[in-house]
Amino acid sequence: MKQSYFLIPYLNFVALILGPVNFAIGASVPKFDVAVIGSGPAGLAASIGIRRAMGDISLAVFERSSELREVGGQVGLTSPAFNALKALDPSGTLETNVIKGGQQRKTFRMLDMNDSVVTENAVDPDSKQVVIAWFQLQKVLKSFLSQNTCLASKEEKGDDFLYLGKELESLEEKDDCVHLKFRCGYECFAKIVIGADGNLSQVRSILFEDEVFPEYAGSCIWRMFLRGSYDQIELGESNVWTGDGKVLAIQKMGTEGDMRLYVSGQCGWPKDELHVLDRKRYIGVEDGGETGGTQSNQDRLERFLKSFEGFPSKVLDFAKEHYDSASILEHPIYFRPVNRPWGVGRVTLIGDAAHMIPPNMAMGTPLAFEDSVSLAHALRLHGLNPEALREYEKERQPRVNKIAYAAIKASGLYYQEKDESANPFKMNDKDLFSYIMSYSQDDVPSSLS
Template sequence: MGNTAVVVGGGIGGLAAAIGLRRIGWEVTVVERASVLDDAGAGISLAANGLRALDELGVGEAVRKASRGQYSGGTRTPEGGWLVRMDGALLEKAVGTPIMGIPRSTLHRLLRGCLPAETLLIGSAAGSVQQIDHGTVRVSCGDTILDADLVVAADGIGSKVRSLLFPDRPGPVYSGSTVLRAVTEHAVELRTDFELSWGRGAEFGHIAFQDGRAEWHAVLNLPAGTRFADPLAALRRRFHTWHDPIPALLEATRLPAVLHHDVNELRTPLPSYRVGRIVLLGDAAHAMTPHLGQGACQALEDAVTLAAALATEPTVESALARYDAERRPRSQAVARAARQAGRMGQQLTHPLAVALRNTAMRLTPSRAATRMILRHHTWVPPQLTRSS
C-alpha cells in the first residue's frame, strides 16, 4: 500500500485527517486555499464522540485543558422558563465526559500544532483533482503539482472536489435558517455553561468558555441572503424582550466580531464517499444543520475511521470501501436527525405547534432527555495502529 496523501482543506476535518494519517505512518500535505490562517470562528461544543476521536489522534488532553465542561444549562423559553434542564454530571457518568465548550480558533490552533509546518501548503487552492492511473491521484494547485496515493477532500460544504466526483448530484441547499454568532469581547457573568432559548422561528444560545468569555448565536427563519447593515442593532431589536443574559451577551460584543452565515445542508445524501482513491470527509461528504452540534464531531469520527481503515486493510481501495461502509450510514443518519431537530425546535412558528412542543419537553424526564442525547454520543473510535 502506498503512503502519501494530499488533504484538500485545512479546517477541523482536514487537520484531523492529516494528524490521523501521520500517526499511521503516512506522508501528508494539507492544501489550504486561505492565504492567512486567522483562526476565524466563534465557538464549538464537543460531545463525547468527538472527544474520543481527538483522544485517538493524541490531542484530546490538550483540548480538554482548553475547554469548559457544560454541566449546567438547558433549553428555555424567551421569557426564561425552563423547558428542559441539562444534567452534565449524569452525561459524564454515562459516557465519561460532559460536553465541552471551546473557541473554534483554539481548537484549530491545537490541531495545527500537531503537524509540522512544512505539512501545510497555505494559500494554495486545489484547481483540479484527477485519478491519473490506478494508484496515483494528482492535485493541481496553480504551478504546483502534487501526486499522491490518496486524496482526502475536506474542502467543506461547497466542496469543489465533491462537485467534480458527482457532477449530477444536487449540491447544498438552504435550510430555511440563517445564523449570526460571535464571541464576547470580555468575560460575561453567566449562571449556566450552556443554554438554548426557543421562540417562534428563532433561537438564541450561548456557550461559556474557560476564560469567562462566551460564544453566542442567534438562528432566525429568514430568506436566504438576508443581511443587516448593523447586525447587533437588528438582534437587539429582535431579542429585546428575551430573558437575561441575552442582552448582556449582545452588549459585550463588538460589531466586527459578528459572523453571519446562511445554514446550508447537503440534503440529498451521496451514494458513496469515495471514487477511486479520492475520498470525501466532513462537510464535503455530509454537511448537516447545527441543531445537534454534531458537525465537527462527525468530521472527527471520519478522520479516525479513515486512518484506522488505511492502517489495517491490505489496499487503499479496500480501506476506502470500509470507510464508506462504516461512515456513510452513521453520518447520514445523524444529518437526518439534525434536520428533524431543527424542524421540531428553532424552526417551528405556528403557536399551537410551539405550545405542544414546549409541553412535551417539560414533561420529558431529565434521564429520558439524556438517553436521547446518548444515541449520538456513544460512538467508540477504532484504535489507530501504525501500518506495517
C-alpha cells in the first residue's frame, strides 16, 4: 500500500463540488477512529463489536450503494452464528431481534430428484435454526447499531454513522492513520480501516494487487423471493432436492399478508460460459456496470429453468408463474484460497473480503460474525493500531482456513464431479460438523464496565 500525504483543497469551487460537509473552507478533512468499508452483515456486526469494546470513538460505515435495498438471498443461521451474536451483545437483545426478523425453521426435508423423501426431521426450537433474508438481517443489525451507537459528536443520532453512495477508490497509509478517497470526491482519515466489502473487495484489491478477483468454484447459483400462494409446504418448512450435482431449495417465509417463497438453485457451470451469467457481485444494485446486472429477470429465469430440468415441476412452474414478482439474483460461486493474508498496516479484512468460501456449509455469515467478536477483543486489548489487527488475524485464521479448505474441496467434488458423498446436506464428516457447531467465544467486554 502506498505511503503518502495529500494536500487539503481550499478553493471555493472544490468545496462547492465536493460538498460543505467534506470540504468547508478552512476545515480539515474528517478523521475517524474507525472506518468500516461495507454495510452488509459483516461490516455492521464488526461495527457493533467495535462500538461495544471501544465505547466513545468515532466510527463511520461507508457503503457504495446510494440506498439500502431489498437485495440478496436468504441467510441460514445456526448455533455458530448465535453464539457470536450473544458474544457481541450478552444482553441477548441482538440475538432476539435477529430471530424475530427471520423465520425459525420447523422442519427440514431432503428429497431426491424424483420428489421422494430421503430424510425428514423436525427441528428443535431450542436449536435456533433461523432463516432470514439478507436485507432483513442487514436491517436488524443497522437498527441495533443505530440505537446503541455513541458517536464523536453527541448531537449526532440514529444512522449518522452510515455514509451511503461512497464507493472506495484508494487507501494510502501515513504515520498513524489511513487516507481514504472515494469516487464521489469524499475524503477522510481513519486510525484503522476494516474492509467488509464482500466478494469483490476493493480494499483487498488495493492491499494485494495480485488478488483483485477471487477464484471460480465451478458452479452458479440463482436466488429469488417469489410472492404468491404456494401450498406445498408450510411456514417454517424447508424442502431441499439434491441429485446430479445440483441443489434446489425452497423455504416459505414471511407473515400473513406478506408471504414469500424463497427459491434457490445451485449447479455446475462451465468456466468458458461465465460471460453468459448476469453478474459478478454477490450483493449489489443492478447498475449495468461491469459487476452489476445487465439482463432481465426472464433471461435469468430461462437459464435457471434449463439448468434444473428433471427436478420437480411444481417448483419450476411456480417460478415461471411468479418470477415477475421478484428480483432474480444470478451469479457464479467464487472462493479465496486458504492461507492468504488478510491485512497490511492499519487495514484488515473480515467476512467474504477476507475468506470467501462456497456456500455449501452455510458458514459465510457465521464466520463473519465470529470475525467481528475476535476483532473487538483484539482492539479492546491492544487499541486502535496494527498490532491489534495482526493479533485478530492470527487468532482467526486457523479456524477459518480449516473450514474453508473443507468447503472448497467438497464444493468441487459435488457440483463439478457430481460426487454424492460430498452432498452438502449429508455432512458425512461428523468430526468437522462437531468442530463447526460447538465453537464459542468469550463475550465482548463493554467499554462501560
